[in-house]
Amino acid sequence: xxxxxxxxxxxxxxxxxxxxxxxxxxxxxxxxxxxxxxxxxxxxxxxxxxxxxxxxxxxxxxxxxxxxxxxxxxxxxxxxxxxxxxxxxxxxxxxxxxxxxxxxxxxxxxxxxxxxxxxxxxxxxxxxxxxxxxxxxx
Numbered sequence: 001x002x003x004x005x006x007x008x009x010x011x012x013x014x015x016x017x018x019x020x021x022x023x024x025x026x027x028x029x030x031x032x033x034x035x036x037x038x039x040x041x042x043x044x045x046x047x048x049x050x051x052x053x054x055x056x057x058x059x060x061x062x063x064x065x066x067x068x069x070x071x072x073x074x075x076x077x078x079x080x081x082x083x084x085x086x087x088x089x090x091x092x093x094x095x096x097x098x099x100x101x102x103x104x105x106x107x108x109x110x111x112x113x114x115x116x117x118x119x120x121x122x123x124x125x126x127x128x129x130x131x132x133x134x135x136x137x138x
Contacts (some may be wrong), residue, residue, distance in 0.1 A: 071115045
């Protein structure tokens with residue numbers, strides 16, 4: 001029964017290939033082997049960095065931390081404006097902001113980015129601790 005159905009499918013395939021060739025198009029050969037995926041990590045793991053690797057910091061923090069600090073100082077910045085502040089290209093800012101959006105630290109409204117309520121709360125709890133830290137200016 002399966003062999004009969006396979007034969008019918010082969011006949012239909014040949015008919016469709018003739019129609020395609022009459023239209024002037026070419027038929028690509030089909031593959032029967034397994035297809036490789038782009039990788040084993042999930043898309044979120046690739047973006048956020050949950051692969052276990054430590055992120056490299058620059059000047060006291062990651063790009064995401066710097067971008068979030070700029071947004072906390074002046075909410076409603078566009079990606080090009082953040083890029084100028086960080087000294088990087090805008091296309092990289094979109095990657096950084098995607099990471100922050102996935103972590104629910106940033107919200108995007110139109111073309112502007114704003115810190116989320118959780119980012120503001122985290123910043124307000126970190127500010128008193130930083131003020132209370134002793135300085136070594138003696």
